[in-house]
Amino acid sequence: xxxxxxxxxxxxxxxxxxxxxxxxxxxxxxxxxxxxxxxxxxxxxxxxxxxxxxxxxxxxxxxxxxxxxxxxxxxxxxxxxxxxxxxxxxxxxxxxxxxxxxxxxxxxxxxxxxxxxxxxxxxxxxxxxxxxxxxxxxxxxxxxxxxxxxxxxxxxxxxxxxxxxxxxxxxxxxxxxxxxxxxxxxxxxxxxxxxxxxxxxxxxxxxxxxxxxxxxxxxxxxxxxx
Amino acid sequence: xxxxxxxxxxxxxxxxxxxxxxxxxxxxxxxxxxxxxxxxxxxxxxxxxxxxxxxxxxxxxxxxxxxxxxxxxxxxxxxxxxxxxxxxxxxxxxxxxxxxxxxxxxxxxxxxxxxxxxxxxxxxxxxxxxxxxxxxxxxxxxxxxxxxxxxxxxxxxxxxxxxxxxxxxxxxxxxxxxxxxxxxxxxxxxxxxxxxxxxxxxxxxxxxxxxxxxxxxxxxx
Numbered sequence: 137x138x139x140x141x142x143x144x145x146x147x148x149x150x151x152x153x154x155x156x157x158x159x160x161x162x163x164x165x166x167x168x169x170x171x172x173x174x175x176x177x178x179x180x181x182x183x184x185x186x187x188x189x190x191x192x193x194x195x196x197x198x199x200x201x202x203x204x205x206x207x208x209x210x211x212x213x214x215x216x217x218x219x220x221x222x223x224x225x226x227x228x229x230x231x232x233x234x235x236x237x238x239x240x241x242x243x244x245x246x247x248x249x250x251x252x253x254x255x256x257x258x259x260x261x262x263x264x265x266x267x268x269x270x271x272x273x274x275x276x277x278x279x280x281x282x283x284x285x286x287x288x289x290x291x292x293x294x295x296x297x298x299x300x301x302x303x304x305x306x307x308x309x310x311x312x313x314x315x316x317x318x319x320x321x322x323x324x325x326x327x328x329x330x331x332x333x334x335x336x337x338x339x340x341x342x343x344x345x346x347x348x349x350x351x352x353x354x355x356x357x358x359x360x361x362x
Numbered sequence: 363x364x365x366x367x368x369x370x371x372x373x374x375x376x377x378x379x380x381x382x383x384x385x386x387x388x389x390x391x392x393x394x395x396x397x398x399x400x401x402x403x404x405x406x407x408x409x410x411x412x413x414x415x416x417x418x419x420x421x422x423x424x425x426x427x428x429x430x431x432x433x434x435x436x437x438x439x440x441x442x443x444x445x446x447x448x449x450x451x452x453x454x455x456x457x458x459x460x461x462x463x464x465x466x467x468x469x470x471x472x473x474x475x476x477x478x479x480x481x482x483x484x485x486x487x488x489x490x491x492x493x494x495x496x497x498x499x500x501x502x503x504x505x506x507x508x509x510x511x512x513x514x515x516x517x518x519x520x521x522x523x524x525x526x527x528x529x530x531x532x533x534x535x536x537x538x539x540x541x542x543x544x545x546x547x548x549x550x551x552x553x554x555x556x557x558x559x560x561x562x563x564x565x566x567x568x569x570x571x572x573x574x575x576x577x578x579x580x581x582x583x
Contacts, residue, residue: 203522
């Protein structure tokens with residue numbers, strides 16, 4: 137019943153490891169996009185222009201409450217209708233980047249809102265520029281409460297990259313599917329994919345927690361020195 | 363082709379798909395709640411074996427992708443003699459995955475019930491079971507409802523993946539319509555809107571209502 141074949145496992149391992157790099161790249165690029173666009177989403181909700189606030193807020197809500205896999209299909213197939221051909225990689229990165237950007241914007245927002253109002257008022261009283269207010273006062277205080285959420289979504293985006301296989305991005309899941317249909321053996325490819333995911337996501341989650349305590353300690357110390 | 367014509371021609375399929383999605387969501391939610399309660403309580407057990415087996419379950423299901431778990435359950439389990447219907451495999455995978463996330467919610471909520479409540483129940487000579495059932499759990503329930511609201515939305519979204527093992531849910535129907543008509547915006551756009559309606563106009567208000575009803579009930583008792 138349990139016919140695990142070690143020689144087959146070793147045979148497919150190089151291809152799976154190669155695909156792991158693609159998965160990591162997809163997660164990295166997607167997260168990079170999400171970090172930047174998420175910040176834009178978060179700041180756009182703080183502008184005094186009502187129509188921008190409202191439309192960004194609704195867009196974020198919409199993206200957050202619909203399935204990522206459907207968004208990936210949407211981005212990939214809607215382009216050609218407007219004579220805009222996106223490669224699977226481009227479409228995938230846009231979809232996953234925007235999806236996580238809307239999650240991260242909520243994390244940023246919560247972080248910014250956790251800074252007491254008095255800090256803003258003190259900055260104004262001291263006549264600090266907007267730039268200095270953000271970089272020296274607000275962000276150092278908003279960052280520690282935002283870090284756990286940001287870390288969770290880093291692991292989250294990594295675990296969602298298999299969805300990119302549906303439009304043919306050659307990441308881990310896609311490779312495992314291909315290996316499975318070439319050899320009619322699904323046990324080893326799918327199990328190995330699971331193990332590779334665990335082997336990356338568990339240490340990452342642990343590393344992120346260590347990093348969080350380090351950051352809040354470092355920032356905390358710099359505050360007490362002043 | 364106007365959108366009205368599109369709906370006229372393909373609306374029925376979108377509705378059929380939505381019904382399957384709702385069924386998958388409800389079944390997966392029931393399974394997730396059951397698993398979350400069992401695993402969450404097991405995580406708090408004083409027995410090392412019980413506690414660590416729950417930890418292993420939670421870490422495995424939270425550490426890998428739902429898609430990997432779904433494919434594993436659907437394609438690999440038959441090799442062990444367990445063959446599941448695709449519909450069953452779909453909601454079981456989604457339920458087991460979200461159940462692992464829910465277990466952490468349950469554990470967190472039970473742990474945030476003040477210590478004094480345990481001590482008072484102990485002082486009143488309540489048995490461990492009735493202490494949990496009558497004192498600790500009702501208070502934890504109120505704390506865990508808001509995170510469960512988010513989890514149910516995640517769960518609804520996660521059911522879209524079952525289309526990849528050809529369960530004919532909303533996502534699947536949208537893909538089929540797109541494949542035959544090439545009307546991508548209409549097909550995928552309508553599906554997106556239906557998912558949005560289900561999560562924002564059904565799950566979110568439903569959970570709000572439940573929270574209010576429960577806290578009213580608790581304050582009266």
